[in-house]
Amino acid sequence: MKKIEKKLQIAVFGASGYAGGELLRLLHLHPEVAVTLVTSEKSAGKPVDSVFPHLTAYNQMAFERIDFTSGQADRADLFFLALPHKTAQKTAAFLFNKGKCVIDLSADFRLRNPAVYEKWYQTPHTERAILKKTVYGLPELYRSKIRRAKLVANPGCYPTGAVLGLIPALRKSLVEPENLVIDSKSGVSGAGRAGRQELIFSEISGGFKAYSLAVHRHTPEIEQEISAVSGRDITLDFTPHLVPMNRGILTTIYARLTDTKMTLKEIHTVYRRAYAKEPFVKVLPLGQYPSTKNVQGTNFCHVGLQVNPRTDRLLVVTAIDNLTKGAAGQALQNMNIMMGYEEMTGINSMAVFP
Ligand SMILES: NC(=O)c1ccc[n+]([C@@H]2O[C@H](COP(=O)([O-])OP(=O)(O)OC[C@H]3O[C@@H](n4cnc5c(N)ncnc54)[C@H](OP(=O)(O)O)[C@@H]3O)[C@@H](O)[C@H]2O)c1
Incomplete structure (x- = not known):
C-alpha cells in the first residue's frame, strides 16, 4: 500500500497583503505543503478569493485575526510572517519560543545589530535574544546556516x-x-x-x-x-x-x-x-x-x-x-532549504511575457 506522507502545515500571517498573496499563489503550487491558516485583521471572516479573486483555489478558506489565545500556534508547523515591521517582532518571538519554524518577511530580524535597527526604524527592538538566533535568508550567502535555522529573516x-x-x-x-x-x-x-x-x-x-x-x-x-x-x-x-x-x-x-x-x-x-x-x-x-x-x-x-x-x-x-525573489519566492526557497526539499520546488516557473 502506498505510504501517505503528511503535508507540512503552513500559516501565512498578513495573507491579505501583496507579499502574503504572492505566498499563497506559490504555496498552492508546492506539492509538499498545505496552507492551514491565513490571517488579516481588516478582512477577518472573509474568504480569501473575495480579497484576491485570482486565488480561486482558496475559495473555501477565510482570513482570521491573529489570536494566539485560540491555539493558532498549534495549527501549523511553519509560519510565514508577511506583516509590517514592528508588528512581526512579538509574533515571531512567540512562535519561535513555541518551537515553530518562522520565516519573517519584514525587516524586524534582518539587521544583526539591534542598535542599527533602532536607529533606522525608529522603534525599539524588544526581541534581542531571538535576533541572535536568526539567520539572514539570502541562500546565495547563507545556505548552510538556513538549513539549520528555526527563524529566518527574509531579505528586503x-x-x-x-x-x-x-x-x-x-x-x-x-x-x-x-x-x-x-x-x-x-x-x-x-x-x-x-x-x-x-x-x-x-x-x-x-x-x-x-x-x-x-x-x-x-x-x-x-x-x-x-x-x-x-x-x-x-x-x-x-x-x-x-x-x-x-x-x-x-x-x-x-x-x-x-x-x-x-x-x-x-x-x-x-x-x-x-x-x-x-x-x-x-x-x-x-x-x-x-x-x-x-x-x-x-x-x-x-x-x-x-x-x-x-x-x-x-x-x-x-x-x-x-514580490517573488524579493519576497515570497525567496521565502519559499528558504522554506525548501530549511525543510530539506529540492530547492526549486514550487518556484521553478518562467516569466509571464509580454
Ligand atoms: N511588497 C514587497 O515587495 C515586499 C518585498 C519584501 C518584503 N516585504 C515586506 O513584507 C511585509 C508585508 O509587505 P506587503 O507589501 O505585503 O504589505 P501589505 O500589502 O501592506 O500587507 C500587510 C499585511 O499585514 C497585515 N497587517 C497590517 N497591520 C497589521 C497589524 N497591526 N496586525 C496584524 N496584521 C497586520 C495586513 O492585513 P489587513 O488585511 O488587516 O490590512 C496585510 O495582510 C512587510 O514587512 C514588507 O516590508 C514586502
Whole structure:
C-alpha cells in the first residue's frame, strides 16, 4: 500500500497583503505543503478569493485575526510572517519560543545589530535574544546556516538585487567596496497594498521619481551584507526610484575596478563561475542586460555586466521581481532549504511575457 506522507502545515500571517498573496499563489503550487491558516485583521471572516479573486483555489478558506489565545500556534508547523515591521517582532518571538519554524518577511530580524535597527526604524527592538538566533535568508550567502535555522529573516527586496549583483566581484576583490553607488527602480507593489495618496494611479503613472535619498531603510541592510562579504565596514550610496509598473526591481551598480587590466570577459567568467550552481541567479551572456519583464512572477535574479574603460568602473545591472525573489519566492526557497526539499520546488516557473 502506498505510504501517505503528511503535508507540512503552513500559516501565512498578513495573507491579505501583496507579499502574503504572492505566498499563497506559490504555496498552492508546492506539492509538499498545505496552507492551514491565513490571517488579516481588516478582512477577518472573509474568504480569501473575495480579497484576491485570482486565488480561486482558496475559495473555501477565510482570513482570521491573529489570536494566539485560540491555539493558532498549534495549527501549523511553519509560519510565514508577511506583516509590517514592528508588528512581526512579538509574533515571531512567540512562535519561535513555541518551537515553530518562522520565516519573517519584514525587516524586524534582518539587521544583526539591534542598535542599527533602532536607529533606522525608529522603534525599539524588544526581541534581542531571538535576533541572535536568526539567520539572514539570502541562500546565495547563507545556505548552510538556513538549513539549520528555526527563524529566518527574509531579505528586503532592494538588498536582494543589490547584494546579488556584488557578491562575485567583492569575493574576488575585483572592485573597491568603498565608494559603491547603487541605484534601484522599483514597481509600486513594493510599497504594499495599503493605500496612500502618493501611490495612487494618477500620482504614479506618466512619470517616475527618486525617493528617500540617503535615508532609505534598506541602506543599512545592504551595507551589512556588503560588509560581511568584503570583510570590512562599508558605507555606500543607495538611491531608490518608484516607476509606474506593478512589479519588478532593476538595480544598477557602479563600482571602481581594483585592476584596470581585468577584461570584461574575465569578470564575466568570474560571475558565471560564482553562480554556476545557483538555481535562481542567471548571469546573462555578454552584451545582454536584464529587464524586469523577463523575471516577472519568477524567483530569478538576472545579472548583466559591462566595464566602462573611460571611468574604470564595473557596471552591474540586476533584475528581480520584488514580490517573488524579493519576497515570497525567496521565502519559499528558504522554506525548501530549511525543510530539506529540492530547492526549486514550487518556484521553478518562467516569466509571464509580454
Ligand atoms: N511588497 C514587497 O515587495 C515586499 C518585498 C519584501 C518584503 N516585504 C515586506 O513584507 C511585509 C508585508 O509587505 P506587503 O507589501 O505585503 O504589505 P501589505 O500589502 O501592506 O500587507 C500587510 C499585511 O499585514 C497585515 N497587517 C497590517 N497591520 C497589521 C497589524 N497591526 N496586525 C496584524 N496584521 C497586520 C495586513 O492585513 P489587513 O488585511 O488587516 O490590512 C496585510 O495582510 C512587510 O514587512 C514588507 O516590508 C514586502
